[in-house]
Structure formats: structure tokens, C-alpha cells
Amino acid sequence: MAHTNHRILLADRPSGIPGPEHFQADGEPARAPGPGEILVATRYISIDPAMRSWIGAGPSYVRQVGIGEPMRAGGIAQVLESRATGFAPGDWVQGRTGWQSHPTLRGDQAQKLDLSIGSVEDWAGPLGTSALTAYFGLRDVGSLRPGDTLLISGAAGGVGQVAAQIGQIEACRVIGIAGGSEKCQYLRDTLRLDAVIDYKAEPDLQAAIHRTCPEGVDVYFDNVGGETLDAALTALRLGARVVSCGRISQAGVTEPYGVRNLGTLGGKRVRMQGFLVFDYHDRYPEARAWLAHHVRAGRLRQRLHIVEGLENAPRALAMLFNGGNNGKLVIGLEVQV
Numbered sequence: 594m595a596h597t598n599h600r601i602l603l604a605d606r607p608s609g610i611p612g613p614e615h616f617q618a619d620g621e622p623a624r625a626p627g628p629g630e631i632l633v634a635t636r637y638i639s640i641d642p643a644m645r646s647w648i649g650a651g652p653s654y655v656r657q658v659g660i661g662e663p664m665r666a667g668g669i670a671q672v673l674e675s676r677a678t679g680f681a682p683g684d685w686v687q688g689r690t691g692w693q694s695h696p697t698l699r700g701d702q703a704q705k706l707d708l709s710i711g712s713v714e715d716w717a718g719p720l721g722t723s724a725l726t727a728y729f730g731l732r733d734v735g736s737l738r739p740g741d742t743l744l745i746s747g748a749a750g751g752v753g754q755v756a757a758q759i760g761q762i763e764a765c766r767v768i769g770i771a772g773g774s775e776k777c778q779y780l781r782d783t784l785r786l787d788a789v790i791d792y793k794a795e796p797d798l799q800a801a802i803h804r805t806c807p808e809g810v811d812v813y814f815d816n817v818g819g820e821t822l823d824a825a826l827t828a829l830r831l832g833a834r835v836v837s838c839g840r841i842s843q844a845g846v847t848e849p850y851g852v853r854n855l856g857t858l859g860g861k862r863v864r865m866q867g868f869l870v871f872d873y874h875d876r877y878p879e880a881r882a883w884l885a886h887h888v889r890a891g892r893l894r895q896r897l898h899i900v901e902g903l904e905n906a907p908r909a910l911a912m913l914f915n916g917g918n919n920g921k922l923v924i925g926l927e928v929q930v
């Protein structure tokens with residue numbers, strides 16, 4: 594059967610929050626795979642905050658997506674045709690699908706999913722890159738220890754909710770910061786965190802952190818940066834670790850927030866460290882084995898927020914920056930095989 598590869602291309606560089614006006618849809622006949630390639634049908638596409646830096650005019654840690662190119666993205670897909678060793682039609686893979694329904698990928702840039710450790714949905718959720726980010730951020734960068742008080746911003750998001758559950762598994766006291774009553778209710782009643790702070794309803798975030806962490810914070814897992822980081826810095830204990838995972842509050846701002854409370858790092862002997870999950874690529878199997886074990890045991894879940902339809906990817910991307918997503922944000926496509 595001949596397939597059309599539906600694509601969403603970058604049409605313009607956003608200076609603010611990206612939206613549909615910065616993208617353009619097109620379709621072309623799917624390309625038959627050449628030697629070493631596979632033709633796939635995309636099922637899920639991950640939508641990530643970092644995408645904003647890949648398409649904006651500012652600096653990015655990877656090459657900017659070019660105008661007229663399909664938007665870059667990681668996805669999960671089913672193999673339709675294969676001329677690459679190790680892949681057969683019907684196999685499920687993850688790879689750089691981009692915002693495309695039927696891309697042709699290089700076999701050496703795709704990875705076959707091991708469905709013995711989790712379902713296709715698990716690979717999009719608790720075994721996906723957001724979960725790996727939480728795993729390495731807490732265990733390696735944060736040196737999390739049993740009994741620690743762990744404070745997490747962006748706690749209801751893709752990375753944050755897994756970080757919270759890793760903290761619970763590691764017998765920590767876990768406090769989540771999130772925006773809005775629905776997200777906070779999920780963290781409190783479903784994930785059963787020890788305490789939750791709704792920063793949108795809280796007149797004094799710093800006071801709320803001190804109130805919920807009266808003995809101080811051992812590990813602050815920061816997804817947000819800015820004022821939230823500043824408030825958390827005032828509550829750190831001696832020898833605390835700050836995991837700088839992301840700073841979504843500062844994405845695209847013209848005047849970055851000036852953090853005032855860094856003076857606490859010296860006296861409290863705090864270690865503050867950034868990281869990129871990709872640096873741990875060689876250890877993904879170790880992390881996935883650990884995560885899969887706890888998924889099977891019912892201790893770890895990842896709430897997926899699925900926006901159906903490739904055409905809705907630009908609208909979905911904007912949701913990350915206005916808090917519209919409830920959990921790990923993915924685009925769902927009907928697999929046409």
C-alpha cells in the first residue's frame with residue numbers, strides 16, 4: 594500500500610511561545626527505504642520543552658531546525674518495510690521520527706523496543722526519555738539518599754511525576770510544586786506525595802516551602818528555574834544538592850530573572866549541577882531495567898497526556914509553556930500499516 598508521509602515543517606522562528614502560525618503542514622509520498630533504512634508508521638511523538646530552543650533565534654545546545662525542515666522530535670513507530678539488519682515489518686522502534694507520519698529512518702538511528710519489559714505505551718511513558726531524565730537527575734546528579742527531603746518543581750509534568758515517584762521508592766519525603774488545583778490534587782491523592790504546593794494559588798512561595806519542609810530540603814530537583822529556584826535556595830540544608838534539570842519559566846523571556854539567593858551555596862556546602870540526559874546514553878538499559886521493575890511492581894506510573902493528530906502538534910507544543918499539559922505530553926497518531 595502506498596503511504597503519504599504527512600509532515601509538519603518549521604515555517605518561521607518564534608520569538609515567544611511557538612504556535613500553529615510558526616509551522617506548515619504538507620504531505621509527500623512515503624519514501625521506500627534504501628540500504629540500511631526502514632520505513633515506519635509513527636504512533637507517538639514526544640513533545641518537549643527543549644523544542645523551543647531548537648526552533649527559536651537564541652542559542653541551542655543542538656543544531657537549530659532549519660526553516661522548511663520537518664520539526665525534529667523523538668517518536669515511537671512500527672516498521673512497515675525494512676532494508677536494515679535487525680529490523681522486520683511489525684517491529685516497534687523508537688527513533689527520530691520528527692513530526693512525520695511515515696518517515697524513512699536510518700536503521701542505526703532507530704532502536705527496537707524490548708516489549709518484554711514494557712508495552713508500547715510504557716516506552717512512551719515510564720520507560721521514555723522523561724523518565725530517564727528523572728532517574729539520572731536524581732540518582733547520579735542529586736545523589737538521592739533514603740530519608741532525604743526531596744522538593745520538586747514542575748512536579749506534575751513528564752519528568753516531575755517520575756522524579757516524585759523515584760523519591761517515594763527511595764524512601765524520601767517528597768514535596769511537589771505544581772500549578773493549579775487539578776495537578777495538585779493528582780499529586781496529593783493519586784501519587785500520594787507527602788505535601789504539595791500550588792504555586793499559582795500561593796501568595797508567598799518561599800513561606801510555603803519553609804512551611805512544608807520545616808527541617809529543610811536535601812535535594813531540590815529544579816524543572817522551572819527563576820523565582821521558584823530562588824525560593825527553594827532559601828530552604829536548603831547543609832550538604833544539599835540542587836539538580837538543575839530545566840528552567841522552563843525562563844524560556845523565551847526577554848529579561849531573565851536574576852537569582853538572588855546563590856549566597857547560600859557556600860555556607861551550606863551545596864552542590865548545584867546541571868546535566869543532559871543524553872550524556873547517560875550508555876546507561877539507558879540500566880535505567881530502563883530499574884524503571885520497568887518498579888512499573889511491574891505497581892510503584893511507578895507515568896500519566897500520559899495524549900493529543901491526537903499530527904496536525905495538533907504545534908498547538909500541543911504551546912501547552913508546555915502555559916501549563917496546559919497534565920503529564921507527559923505526546924502526540925498520538927493512528928498507525929496506518
Ligand SMILES: NC(=O)c1ccc[n+]([C@@H]2O[C@H](COP(=O)([O-])OP(=O)(O)OC[C@H]3O[C@@H](n4cnc5c(N)ncnc54)[C@H](OP(=O)(O)O)[C@@H]3O)[C@@H](O)[C@H]2O)c1
Pocket residue numbers: 640641642643722723726747748749750751752753770771772773776816817837838839840841842843868869870871912913914915916917918920921922
Ligand atoms: N536536563 C535534561 O536532559 C532534560 C530532559 C528533559 C526535560 N528537561 C527539562 O525538564 C523540565 C520538564 O520537562 P517536561 O518535558 O517534563 O515538561 P512538563 O513538566 O511535562 O511540562 C512543562 C510544565 O512546566 C510548567 N511551567 C510552564 N511554564 C512555567 C512557568 N513560567 N513557571 C513555572 N512552571 C511552568 C507547567 O506546569 P505547571 O502547570 O505546574 O506550571 C508545564 O506543564 C523542563 O524544564 C525541561 O526543559 C531536561
